[in-house]
Amino acid sequence: MTKLTHKKFKETYFYKAELVRICRNYGLPTQGTKAELNHYIDCFLSGIPANQIKPARTYQKAPSLKMSEISLDTPLVGSGFSFNNEARQFFATYFNVKKFSFTKEMAVIKRKAEADHNLSITVGDLINRAKEMTDSKQTWLKDLPEEQTYQWNNFVKDFCNSSKSHEFNKKMKVAAILWHHVKHSTGSKQYHDRLLDQFSEDIKPYHIKNH
Template identity: 45%
Template sequence: MCRQYHLPTTGTKAELNSYLEQYLSGIPQGKIRAKRVKQTAPSLTADQITLQTPVVDAGLKFNAALRQFLGSYFQVKQFKFTKEMAMIKRQAERDHDCTLTLGQLLEQADHLQKNPEKKRQLAEEQTYQWNQFVRDFFADPQTRQFEQRLQVAANLWQQLKQSPQAKKYRPELLQSFNPEDLVN
């Protein structure tokens, strides 16, 4: 849709949604800009990275060099980046926060992992609700009765989105909505 309306076409689902919301609220398409700009600094090597390295505009990328540095720092063989780390980095890029360091990013990511309620409040995290809903739906043994489970999940999700209830799958949802609406 963003391409169709000549809006920015790069970014996370949350960012793309915000471009569409701006357009629909009356902001001219020429005034809607991508929230994050591509970094132009050359990539840092593992030897150049420290905990004081700025996350934005310093060449810090989530690549093999950073993985090597963090693996050494945390003394793990294979370091894996987390969703929280990526969310914080994208937020810093959107805000052009050149003061955020790698050490602060790691602290904030750890805080988000330990406080899932705070993480759920972030716009980007809300775009993952559908994915989690489907995982939880398929994990429920009660849903095996449906021939087209994904279609039932989508129908249930649509009804849930229009209700004031939390956008989270619970087995009781199967009883709280009209069964015919779920399978059609």
């Protein structure tokens, strides 16, 4: 495998499957969200030994619970509870809906409980806290590593789908430069072609006509 430097890692967009492969090659944890995998690799390339980089969360070892075994008092961690079809049926019955979809808020709460190894938080707590987070108009989302990864993913996708992106010979480098400006601004985190004019001097070296 070509040596991966910290600088190159920061400048390159990787799909989750690629991050898993990199983690496996370096002997790092291979389970987790894309943000968590990015964090493991970032730590390793910053000089932290692989054996000192531990999984952000503990993972399910108990057998998965059936719908009939789930109640509001069921702990989220260590009980066998997971976001599967059985849990989906439980929530559909609880909320009296035909079809239930797990929310981003619920995923955040469960991941944090696993990371903290919080054995006291229950399914009932999950429902209540998810509602509180939803009612807060999601202002908390912008600071989550997962949300930042999601925004970057969409930004790159929209940039690459733009016909303007074909004017550059290092698309990911250009996207990273634009994203750096957008990420630290107070405006929208979405890509639009106006950014190419707005930051033209920064990306000029990568324009094909300059080569």
